[in-house]
Amino acid sequence: MKRMKKKFRIKQSGTVKLSRVSRSRSPPSTRASAHSKKNNKTKSKEIVKYIQTGIPGFDELFDKGIPQGRSLLVTGGPGSGKTIFCLQILTLAALRGEKCLYLTFEEPEERLIEYLENFGFKAKELIRKGQLKIIRKDAFALAGYIEAMLANAKGELLIELKEILDIIPTEFHPDKIVIDSISAIATALPPKEEGYRVFIEQLFKYLETLQATSFLISETEDSLGTVENFVADGIIALYNLKKRNVRTSALEVVKMRGAKIEKKLVPFEIKDGKGIIVYPEAEVFEEV
Numbered sequence: 001m002k003r004m005k006k007k008f009r010i011k012q013s014g015t016v017k018l019s020r021v022s023r024s025r026s027p028p029s030t031r032a033s034a035h036s037k038k039n040n041k042t043k044s045k046e047i048v049k050y051i052q053t054g055i056p057g058f059d060e061l062f063d064k065g066i067p068q069g070r071s072l073l074v075t076g077g078p079g080s081g082k083t084i085f086c087l088q089i090l091t092l093a094a095l096r097g098e099k100c101l102y103l104t105f106e107e108p109e110e111r112l113i114e115y116l117e118n119f120g121f122k123a124k125e126l127i128r129k130g131q132l133k134i135i136r137k138d139a140f141a142l143a144g145y146i147e148a149m150l151a152n153a154k155g156e157l158l159i160e161l162k163e164i165l166d167i168i169p170t171e172f173h174p175d176k177i178v179i180d181s182i183s184a185i186a187t188a189l190p191p192k193e194e195g196y197r198v199f200i201e202q203l204f205k206y207l208e209t210l211q212a213t214s215f216l217i218s219e220t221e222d223s224l225g226t227v228e229n230f231v232a233d234g235i236i237a238l239y240n241l242k243k244r245n246v247r248t249s250a251l252e253v254v255k256m257r258g259a260k261i262e263k264k265l266v267p268f269e270i271k272d273g274k275g276i277i278v279y280p281e282a283e284v285f286e287e288v
C-alpha cells in the first residue's frame with residue numbers, strides 16, 4: 001500500500017480529504033439531494049433520497065450517494081471483509097441516530113460486538129441505547145420453515161416471509177438492515193433451485209415494504225447470473241486479490257440502480273482501531 005499513488009489525505013478524525021472537487025459536503029443525516037427537492041414539485045416522480053455510509057473514502061465512489069430504502073448485495077469471497085464492511089456501515093449509521101439491525105446466520109453476536117469494539121466503535125453503548133441490534137438466527141431452522149411453506153403453497157409459492165422469518169422485532173423499525181448471509185440460508189436449503197429463488201424474490205419484496213436500506217451479504221462474487229444479482233438494486237463487490245506474493249483488499253460498485261457511480265476497482269484497508277478505509281483515488285496493485 002505504501003507505494004500507491006496518494007492523492008488523498010487521511011485526517012486525524014479518520015475521514016479522508018480528497019483532492020477532487022464537486023462533491024457535496026453536507027452532513028449525511030440531512031443530505032436529501034437537491035435532486036429530490038427539485039422532484040418534490042413533480043407529483044408523479046419518485047422522490048429519491050441518498051444516504052452516505054460514512055466509511056472513509058467509500059462515499060466518493062457515488063455522485064450523490066446510495067438511494068435510500070433499496071436492497072443491496074455485498075458480495076465477496078471468504079475473508080474479503082464483507083462482515084466488517086457491513087458492521088461498520090450499521091454502526092456509523094447508529095452513531096448518527098439511526099436504528100440499525102444486524103441479522104447474523106453465521107458468527108455469534110458477541111464476536112461481532114468484539115470486532116466493533118476493537119475497531120473503536122462503541123457497539124455495546126449503541127446496543128444499550130437501542131440504536132443497534134445484533135441478532136443471531138439459525139439458518140437451518142429458517143430453511144425448514146421455507147421448505148414447509150413451499151410445500152403448502154402448492155404452486156402459488158407465496159411465502160409469508162413476515163411470519164416465517166420473524167426477523168424484525170415488532171417494536172423496532174430499522175432504518176438499515178444487514179443480513180449476514182443469504183449464502184448461509186442457501187446452504188441450509190436443499191439443493192433445489194426453485195426454493196431458493198422464491199425465497200430470494202420474496203425476501204427482496206419483504207425488505208422493500210420495510211423501507212429500510214438493506215445490505216445482504218452473499219458469497220457469490222463470481223456467479224453474476226444468480227437470482228439475487230438480478231433482483232438487487234445494487235451490488236458492492238469485495239475482493240481479496242493476489243498478485244505474486246502480495247494480497248490487496250479491493251472493492252467496486254458493480255451496479256446501483258438510480259445512482260451515478262464511479263466504475264472502478266479501488267483498494268481498501270482494514271485497520272485496527274479504525275475499521276475499513278477506502279482509497280478511491282489509488283490504483284489497485286500499482287507499482288507492486
Ligand SMILES: Nc1ncnc2c1ncn2[C@@H]1O[C@H](COP(=O)(O)OP(=O)(O)OP(=O)(O)O)[C@@H](O)[C@H]1O
Pocket residue numbers: 076077078079080081082083084085106118270271272273
Ligand atoms: N483488527 C483487524 N485489523 C486488520 N484486519 C483485520 C482485523 N480484523 C479482521 N481483519 C481482516 O478482516 C478479514 C475478515 O473480514 P470479514 O470477517 O469481514 O470477512 P468476510 O468476508 O465476512 O469473511 P467470511 O466470508 O468468512 O464471513 C480477515 O481476513 C482479516 O484479515
Ligand SMILES: [Mg+2]
Pocket residue numbers: 082083084106180
Ligand atoms: Mg463474514
